[in-house]
Amino acid sequence: MQQPVTGKFGRLEKDLFEMSMESAHSLVKKYGDTIDLVMFANAFGGEYSGETGLNNRISSALFDDPVPSIRIENTSSSGATAIHVARSLVDSGSAHSILIIGSEKMTSVNTRKSSAIIASLLDPLERSAGLTLPSLAGFLANMYMRKYGASRESIAQVSVKNHRNAIHNENAHHMKSVSLSNVLASKTIASPLRLFEFCPISDGSVSLLISGDEDAASMSGKGIRIAGSAMSSGLTQISMREDILRLEVIERSSSAAMEQAGIAPKDIDFAELHDMASILEIVEAEAIGLFPRGSAWKEVLDGSMDPDGIMPVNVSGGLLARGHPIAATGLAQAHEAYVQLTGSAGPRQLKDPHYGLSVNMAGFGNSATCIAYEAN
Amino acid sequence: MQQPVTGKFGRLEKDLFEMSMESAHSLVKKYGDTIDLVMFANAFGGEYSGETGLNNRISSALFDDPVPSIRIENTSSSGATAIHVARSLVDSGSAHSILIIGSEKMTSVNTRKSSAIIASLLDPLERSAGLTLPSLAGFLANMYMRKYGASRESIAQVSVKNHRNAIHNENAHHMKSVSLSNVLASKTIASPLRLFEFCPISDGSVSLLISGDEDAASMSGKGIRIAGSAMSSGLTQISMREDILRLEVIERSSSAAMEQAGIAPKDIDFAELHDMASILEIVEAEAIGLFPRGSAWKEVLDGSMDPDGIMPVNVSGGLLARGHPIAATGLAQAHEAYVQLTGSAGPRQLKDPHYGLSVNMAGFGNSATCIAYEAN
Known part of the structure; x- marks a missing residue:
């Protein structure tokens, strides 16, 4: 690439x-x-x-x-x-x-029309029941907190981290930090999740x-290698899934991409995940196997996913702060992998990364494409 | 396939x-x-x-x-x-x-809304000047008649032929013959072209x-071989093209597909062309090299493109009579190639064809994909 x-x-x-x-x-x-x-x-x-x-x-x-x-x-x-x-x-x-x-x-x-366009990807029966992508994220957050005893703050902290990261990304939509209290005081969009816990319209x-x-x-420029890539599709009807907390498309696509690359989660030096909403970053990190299920919320609080943590996630600012112009997002993730792996990430450069992983998700886990990138 | x-x-x-x-x-x-x-x-x-x-x-x-x-x-x-x-x-x-x-x-x-949706693929400057796909077809028909002395009847005859063919295709939108006088008496859509010279909305x-x-x-079923396939893109702005009468995307994609297949136009036993409007079948047949430029209109009158002619074209009924549900059309052409080459075309079966060619065009020659099919 x-x-x-x-x-x-x-x-x-x-x-x-x-x-x-x-x-x-x-x-x-x-x-x-x-x-x-x-x-x-x-x-x-x-x-x-x-x-x-x-x-x-x-x-x-x-x-x-x-x-x-x-x-x-x-x-x-x-x-x-x-x-x-x-x-x-x-x-x-x-x-x-x-x-x-x-x-x-x-x-x-306008936002209303934009929301309707995006909602057109949901299953019609579930859409007619009033479901939207944000409402599904709120539902997921509630389930996650109940099942694993996660604190409300740990989820909001994802947004704090990603906004902080975006300050060093001049292409990010929002280059402005937000405090935990900012996030928790912002408008409720889908209880318990707040405005700053959703990606902007970009x-x-x-x-x-x-x-x-x-x-x-x-080529005169430096390339990086796509060491693995895989797609997976899953049930579009959320209500038909056995376990809503498991994003199976991410489990499958990431394990296939890592297998192609000959690596395991422990080999990954950073990940760009599809944090359309704060809770998704936590659940995705677990689906990939970066952290055991039910534990990623603690890792957020411990700073494990910070740029200087053991597994930096969304150093670019992620969808939450970099923005999510739908079809551009997967390529922005690849851009981040490129600059990190070629040592050209400037103020947000990680120390000598060799493998990066990106997850780009369609709908609410309807499909996912996972790519493993390797430095040349 | x-x-x-x-x-x-x-x-x-x-x-x-x-x-x-x-x-x-x-x-x-x-x-x-x-x-x-x-x-x-x-x-x-x-x-x-x-x-x-x-x-x-x-x-x-x-x-x-x-x-x-x-x-x-x-x-x-x-x-x-x-x-x-x-x-x-x-x-x-x-x-x-x-x-x-x-x-x-x-x-x-409704038709008005449908036309607007389809027109959204035209160059915005040309669209704002009032151009539509049908108007471009009318313009092309006029140019063709003037340049090559083609008769008005020869163009309308494409529609007569394709409707006659569709009578033998139970999946066609219109299984009804139209006479030359029917065509020429139907409503003017884009002068000189009439309603029955445009594909229906299907x-x-x-x-x-x-x-x-x-x-x-x-596999238990009989397959056919894709002996060649090629895509080509061209200038979306019609007014920028050197010669509007030449559909260059078809020239390029068909010659590449035939080269892959190791065949020449004379080897082709039948073709499914993109007759969104009657005139297009004539111009496309020439772009592929089935007939010399400026001559295909005579071949239509002579019956060369009839099912029993030297080069059957749109035996299925084509877009004009089979219909043109946009993204389904290229696959319907492949379906026709399949039934013809496996000898399962029923009442419209051609005699022992070995090679078939299809042309599926985007916009008004903005892009084309040509496929050469071979019997197994």
């Missing part, structure tokens, strides 16, 4: 096309000759902006000699899904070097290249 | 999920154990039905043990694009057998399997 480029996440002036062009531009300028496929990861361009067919429009604007393009969509994990598919296509030799552009424009509509775009090993060597 | 299953195209009672389940069900029942990836080809589920994340919902409903799923989108050529990508993934060994489900539900909104779903050769042998 080569040279991810990310723009600032947040409420942006640029439209979906412009953001995408901006993040892809320098890569095409530098590596355009090698690129033979464009993958556009985007979940909701038609719904948010009334624009479709953007993969072709972007490709035709970026290249003098047009390059075939497709759109890959898998709701919130569209970005990592594109990486996973691109990796397979490059490994197979059916593509040489793939440009992935992951973009989402979410601030073009615009953003990230581009990167997936190339074979030979390409990587011939 | 194995066992495509298509339901009836038309104005259906079923919703997008139900149609998809119906077309995929029998394949999963028979081959479920071998399937390790689900590709859902769908262009406008969010826009037409307010439903997203359907790839996961469908996969989770079809399989006891959930299979990873992704959505592939490339506007009108989403179906063939999925075949092309699936073929690469199977060839690479990163998937064993892929279930592709291509579905579109278009009759859930619902529909098609499913099929892409498996490696070893699988194909072990």
Whole structure:
């Protein structure tokens, strides 16, 4: 994987096309000759902006000699899904070097409309019963606290940590710390979870290249290796799951990705998890096996997931503070893995990491794509 | 490629999920154990039905043990694009057998809203100038007639032929013949083209399997071989193209697909082309090289593209009469190739075909995917 480029996440002036062009531009300028496929990861361009067919429009604007393009969509994990598919296509030799552009424009509509667009990925029966993604997160938090005796503060602390991390990420939507009391005093969204415990509504775009090993060597930039990647799908109907506290798609995709990479959780030096809501970071860390089930909340309090802890999680600021422009998120996670593993993370650089892991989740555990990254 | 299953195209009672389940069900029942990836080809589920994340919902409903799923989108050529990508993934060994489900539900909104959804794939500048896909087709028809002296009747005759073919296709949206005078007397949509020269607005779903050769042998059904497949992207801005009469994406994708297959246009026994409008079938046949440029309109009049002609085109009824549920179309073309090449096309069976070619186009030549099929 080569040279991810990310723009600032947040409420942006640029439209979906412009953001995408901006993040892809320098890569095409530098590596355009090698690129033979464009993958556009985007979940909701038609719904948010009334624009479709953007993969072709972007490709035709970026290249003098047009390059075939497709759109890959898998709701919130569209970005990592594109990486996973691109990796397979490059490994197979059916593509040489793939440009992935992951973009989402979410601030073009109001919050109410945005929430409705996102809720369209829930099972219709459960949606008609009034469920939303935030309400599911609130439900999960309650279950987790009851089952494991987790403190309310431990969950809110995830948000405090990730906002603190984002101060060192100039591309983050929110570069502002929040105190525990700030979080706990913010507006209740889905009891017990509060406003600062949910990701903001963000615009953003990230581009990167997936190339074979030979390409990587011939490129002037430093690449990192995708040591493993796997997808998993699960029951969309939350009420049909045996154990809602287990995010099985993450268990399965992460164990498959780690197996491919020949590593175990103890080998991972940092993780970028899908903290759409604070509680999810805790449950995901357990699903991967970073900590035993029911224990991750204590580790948050102990600082284990801090940048200087034993298992740094969401050093980038995560979805909570970096932002979550749906299809861009998986690629932003890859960007973080890249800068950490090439030693170019600046003020948030971890000490000599060798393996990183990212989890990008669709819906509420409907699907997940897990990628294991290795320094070259 | 194995066992495509298509339901009836038309104005259906079923919703997008139900149609998809119906077309995929029998394949999963028979081959479920071998399937390790689900590709859902769908262009406008969010826009037409307010439903997203359907790839996961469908996969989770079809399989006891959930299979990873992704959505592939490339506007009108989403179906063939999925075949092309699936073929690469199977060839690479990163998937064993892929279930592709291509579905579109278009009759859930009125014609005006439907037209707006489809127009969202045009370049915004050109769209704001009032261009629509039908208006572009009318423009093309005028240019073609002027440049090559084609008769108005020759273009309308494409519609007559394809409707006549569809009488033998029980899954076609319109199983009703139209006379030349019917066509020429129907409502003007985009001068000179008339209502019966445009594809109807249809619902529909098609499913099929892409498996490696070893699988194909072990399967009880008869498979056909994808001998070549290629995608091409072109300028989305029509006004920027050097020659609007040349559909360059079709020239490039078809020559690449034929090269892979080791064949020339003369080897092709039948073609399924993207006749969103009557004139497009003529121009596409020339872009592939089935007939010299500027001559295909005469061939239509001479019956060369009839089922008993030298180069049968759209024996299925094509988009004009079979219907064009956007993402399902490329898979319906594959279905036609399958039944023809396995000798199971019933009343529309051609005599011993060995090679078939399909062209599935996105937008107005923004992109195309061409597939060459070979009998086993």
